[in-house]
Amino acid sequence: QKEVEQNSGPLSVPEGAIASLNCTYSDRGSQSFFWYRQYSGKSPELIMSIYSNGDKEDGRFTAQLNKASQYVSLLIRDSQPSDSATYLCAVKGRTGGFKTIFGAGTRLFVKA
């Protein structure tokens, strides 16, 4: 079992719709959770961090964390073509010092 799993996609949504990206992790003691956006040919950019169960909203982005079920999700409301990118989920586990485990990413296409 991979430590951090994401559906590779591609996930295709129409412009204006809600895009839902999911991530599961194996270390039940994980503490910190992050979402990164990576445009093609560019480096990853941190867009959300979440540490506690529940929802955290930042503009059009909402991160949701459920530690009991070991999943974290990212919702993008009013999706725009500029949101088309690969979204990486990252998890800081209970051990491992300052290492963060990254998922392989989900490709999102927003159709105009």
Place this chain on the structure above:
Amino acid sequence: SQTIHQWPATLVQPVGSPLSLECTVEGTSNPNLYWYRQAAGRGLQLLFYSVGIGQISSEVPQNLSASRPQDRQFILSSKKLLLSDSGFYLCAWNPGTGQYEQYFGPGTRLTVT
């Protein structure tokens, strides 16, 4: 504010040649530093990380090495490149002190021919 630099941006090197990639961070002290490689269409592979000057942890045994000669400088090296070393090399930093967000540099795209 903090800034992370990487150079060169792109590099084409023949098999068997040496490699040196450099990463520097500005605007912070004693950051944790990381080197990742991303093969085409793949996820991030952690290669090395460092929590201080001269302290290097290797994640994947291979023909690469890393050094941290100064607090905010991180260097990735190889004596002899392999075709399989091609990829997108990313340097990242985080503040340490209980914070785990990582911030990435612009990356170096390496093609070994």
